[in-house]
Amino acid sequence: MPLRLRHPRSLTAPRRKAGILPSLEDLLFYTIAEGQEKIPAHKFTTALKATGLRTGDPRLKECMEMLKVTLKTTSDGALDRHLFKKCVQSNIVLLTQAFRKKFVIPDFQSFCAHIDDLYENAKNLSGGQVADYIPQLARFSPDLWAVALCTVDGQRHTVGDTKVPFCLQSCVKPLKYAIAVHDHGTEYVHRFIGKEPSGLRFNKLFLNEDDKPHNPMVNAGAIVCTSLIKVMNFMNKLAGNEYVGFSNATFQSERESGDRNFAIGYYLKEKKCFPEGTDMTSILDFYFQLCSIEVTCESASVMAATLANGGFCPITGERVLSPEAVRNTLSLMHSCGMYDFSGQFAFHVGLPAKSGVAGGILLVVPNVMGIMCWSPPLDKLGNSVRGIQFCTDLVSLCNFHNYDNLRHFAKKLDPRREGGDQRVKSVINLLFAAYTGDVSALRRFALSSMDMEQRDYDSRTALHVAAAEGHTEVVRFLLEACKVNPVPRDRWGNTPMDEAVHFGHHDVVTILRDYHNQYSPQDSAAEKQNAEKNLDGML
Numbered sequence: 001m002p003l004r005l006r007h008p009r010s011l012t013a014p015r016r017k018a019g020i021l022p023s024l025e026d027l028l029f030y031t032i033a034e035g036q037e038k039i040p041a042h043k044f045t046t047a048l049k050a051t052g053l054r055t056g057d058p059r060l061k062e063c064m065e066m067l068k069v070t071l072k073t074t075s076d077g078a079l080d081r082h083l084f085k086k087c088v089q090s091n092i093v094l095l096t097q098a099f100r101k102k103f104v105i106p107d108f109q110s111f112c113a114h115i116d117d118l119y120e121n122a123k124n125l126s127g128g129q130v131a132d133y134i135p136q137l138a139r140f141s142p143d144l145w146a147v148a149l150c151t152v153d154g155q156r157h158t159v160g161d162t163k164v165p166f167c168l169q170s171c172v173k174p175l176k177y178a179i180a181v182h183d184h185g186t187e188y189v190h191r192f193i194g195k196e197p198s199g200l201r202f203n204k205l206f207l208n209e210d211d212k213p214h215n216p217m218v219n220a221g222a223i224v225c226t227s228l229i230k231v232m233n234f235m236n237k238l239a240g241n242e243y244v245g246f247s248n249a250t251f252q253s254e255r256e257s258g259d260r261n262f263a264i265g266y267y268l269k270e271k272k273c274f275p276e277g278t279d280m281t282s283i284l285d286f287y288f289q290l291c292s293i294e295v296t297c298e299s300a301s302v303m304a305a306t307l308a309n310g311g312f313c314p315i316t317g318e319r320v321l322s323p324e325a326v327r328n329t330l331s332l333m334h335s336c337g338m339y340d341f342s343g344q345f346a347f348h349v350g351l352p353a354k355s356g357v358a359g360g361i362l363l364v365v366p367n368v369m370g371i372m373c374w375s376p377p378l379d380k381l382g383n384s385v386r387g388i389q390f391c392t393d394l395v396s397l398c399n400f401h402n403y404d405n406l407r408h409f410a411k412k413l414d415p416r417r418e419g420g421d422q423r424v425k426s427v428i429n430l431l432f433a434a435y436t437g438d439v440s441a442l443r444r445f446a447l448s449s450m451d452m453e454q455r456d457y458d459s460r461t462a463l464h465v466a467a468a469e470g471h472t473e474v475v476r477f478l479l480e481a482c483k484v485n486p487v488p489r490d491r492w493g494n495t496p497m498d499e500a501v502h503f504g505h506h507d508v509v510t511i512l513r514d515y516h517n518q519y520s521p522q523d524s525a526a527e528k529q530n531a532e533k534n535l536d537g538m539l
Ligand code: GLU
Pocket: 168, 169, 170, 171, 202, 203, 219, 254, 261, 291, 355, 356, 357, 358
């Protein structure tokens, strides 16, 4: 008989007795309580904020709602171990990551202290002119100055006038280009628009040798790009549903003062630059409207973070843009985003960015964070004076320049966590969420197109782990929403059903059996194809 490896637990190892090992919730409690019997609510929220998470983060909704309800039942506004557990258990994966310093900027507080220093340094600058071609821009005080950032893990920091609404103006150009590529693909969009820096002012009446606008970051390219997009709810999704408004007064003024843009529009029309059937004047209206979209520094930092995060909004987990759209956008922001300073900015700062006439600079540190700087006084080339100073200082301090050497350049700060093997990390996160029964983390993983059938070194899947731990809700979610294979075998030949039986989880056994009875193997290929479609509805 061939030798067969058996599951070690089924031979000699004693079963794990519940309650002997401290749970993750308990570990978190001890970390935050620092030796006390109870955690006052404000101590918990202060500790949370130090990690960079906000109490209003949509990913912490369940925890915060439970906290509110639970606090009403206490006399002293403090949580003992039991109450604490009740509050944190539904978001335990995110919270554990935060407190174990597993976010992209592990030492967030000291990084923020650096950001505040850079902010103060730029605040002292007094040069530049506030744009005055329309009254809505001219009214801004030259003293306004704000920086907001959001990392790819949703860590937030803001300093200065970060809640004052202002218009995106040209900062909207990369966003609408991204939407156009997301909707139509690169090839179609670039039938109408080039990819080269123009070497000319942003509103020049000029086309390239093929009679196309040079790129989507100059007005001509952005006007053509406007004719390729339709939907506006993208903006809300990019900003994780934070503030996105519209200044009708700015729109009217832009239209009234927009002779140059009308001239460009007629020229583009003459040269047949638009898709067939386009009504040029209504496209121009839409162009002016897009320039007049209002954001705050805070909400725009989430938009930038969505670009930094490959098109996934960090605070909602929603996939807003395709990776192709984001990569194209970052490339063109890098070469063409900063008016006639683009080459120098790429040289000195080495990061994709886009500025606008209202004084905004949307800056992306790919795979790390999005930043919005805002201050109305502009230099001669139209870029925010304080914003440029901040971006330059940031890259002198941290090794964020695209061509900074990450291995040998020890003189600059590297606030990032050490990178590891992404795949290993993703399996660990998946199995960890299944182990702890954190369904909301699993939902986010599924939404971000994670392979929910991934296996670890022992060929164990999330379904094995959830079945062994008796997490019925997780088992249901994996089977019904994700349509994972219900009978995967680990390296010892065990299925999730074997696990559920072994550990005496009768409710899991029932779910697996019922599911198995409905599930016929012939249908499985077609079933799997439908899984992604069904997922949306079920989440
Ligand atoms: N509304 C301005 C224009 O299209 C935008 C200017 C800008 O932010 O670059 O001319």
